[in-house]
Amino acid sequence: MKKYFLWTLVICSSKMMAQLTPADSLVQSGNYQEGIEMYKSESESEFKMARVYAQIGDVYAALDSYQKGFKRDSISVQPRFEYARLALGNNDPVTAFNSLLPLIVEEPNNASYQYYMGKTHEDLSNDDAAISAFAKAVSLNKSYRAARIEWVKLLIKKRRFREAILHAKPALAIYPNDIKINSLIAQAYLGAKRYDKATEHFELLFSLGNDTEYNRKNLAWCYFNEGQWQLSIDTYERYNNDYEAANSLVHFIMSQAYLKLGKLKLSQDYIERAIVFKTPELHQEYLQLATVYVRQEDYRNAFYATKRAKKEKPDDDVIGYQYALAADQYYAGKSKKLEFYEEFIKQYLESPYQEIANARAEDLRREIFLAAKK
Template identity: 25%
Template structure:
């Protein structure tokens, strides 16, 4: 009886020592002393310690050792689900997509009720350029958990990118019903409307983003443009002024203000800001010159307008529309049809693949001018 009691005490003391060592390792891990924690965990030699070593290497950023440790842990403890899940996520993070797919498919085979497994399977398929399969996985996650925001976001983001507004809004609105102030979902809703050319409905969602502190340049620029396209010129100018204080956006802000002033028929102010935009830019000025051309035309300064459109075309000869404007203005400015005709003929020579509607218009005008020349000769 005494021998049994002594043996029990020895086992208890050994277990207590192991528990104490594991507690020390956990404490070191908790405060971020990962190397010391790894050394302590290595003394334990059990499943939990093995998993914690993998986690510590992952926390350090030594992903190769973390992957190797997860692999070793699973070879010793193949039924450890949490290790399999973490291993799969790290494989995805390190772009090891094929083994990550195997890991998540194996997890789903064992447990088909966990939406997280389907979400990460979707992420892996997405990165493997298998978008339709990825979307199916995301939908499965949402079917299991209708509030799974990351899956809803992934589906919404895909359809926004494809500019399929109605499908995007199905998933975005579902997410917003669960969390109405989710910045990512609000941003997607604003983009869904914006990309669809529905600038007025986009405005309150961009405004909400700013109200939530998301006054990033991208948001300000699109909100300002939405105001402009909705003929809310005063608000557009105000928002472009906010954008102008962001480093690197001054030229864009000036151009936006100029366009808003032009739309509001404040042509002098429009000229001032568009010229300021040109002064600030170090790249090309196609948009600015084209806008100055539009302003000059509204001011009935045909020759000046033509010169600005020529400058816009010189900035980007890939765009035939600016040269087409040169042709139209030359047609207005010059009385002699023999002077006007070469402009249109040159346009056809430069751009044999003009859009059909534009080509038809130009060919018709060429025919009319030639007829005008013929009758003038008689």
């Protein structure tokens, strides 16, 4: 029986070899140009030529060969599918769409057709249709990793984070160490502000050797939001050393973390670095610096830092009110304090802080009046 089976294989193999044309043999051995020249002399070889042209990267010659072949045979499925994919890869999603649509009508349960239609919709900036196509591909083939990845990526892009998490999980059940899927689900948890879960996946990515700029910075941000101040600082420090030493926002967050730890000198150092690195708007950094000074009971420098913040963003009523408060803490004279509240009341007529500023101004006027009567 075994000898018969082997003999059958030999016969089948011999028949297949016999079906090969000389041009086919040349192409199989890598002699593409010679093979193309021989195909030109053969009948009904347009699709074969198209595949060789595609293989050597001559896309336009490949597309032209497919079109010539369709004049002879417009029904065969494989060339039509190949043509659609080639058009898509050549940044021609309209042609790809027109080629794929009849195939999907003929065979709606073909997962690959749905996947490539999803890619086509994506290139046509029709994200909702792309999401539907990728979802259909995955429903037809649960292990279709490429379709699931594109699906989840688009859900994240559309800020549909809960759905992205839900549809990424089945892939992790099959391949728990899949770097791409772990990266996507980490992004989805990050977008959903599920910092504890995002941390788990970012840490796993590092253990798998996927230490990237994006992962390092966002792991530090997750630690910060979980209240793991020192871990956040340490991770940001490695980020500064390895990737970007002059990121103003990173130094701003590190200042906040040091402030949470009560390390006021370091908090001040890092907010001053943030100010140096950031241009042109520095209002947040100056307010953070003012907060550090207040914690140190250095009201003079807190006032001047707030003054700088107001200069950076003069139309911001929140900063305007904080400037009046800083003056209230810094100046001893009640008349001087009053000047800043009156300035605020006059400048920010629509501010919700008007009532409280007016109340404080009225108290100061009363105190000034009573002091004058003595």
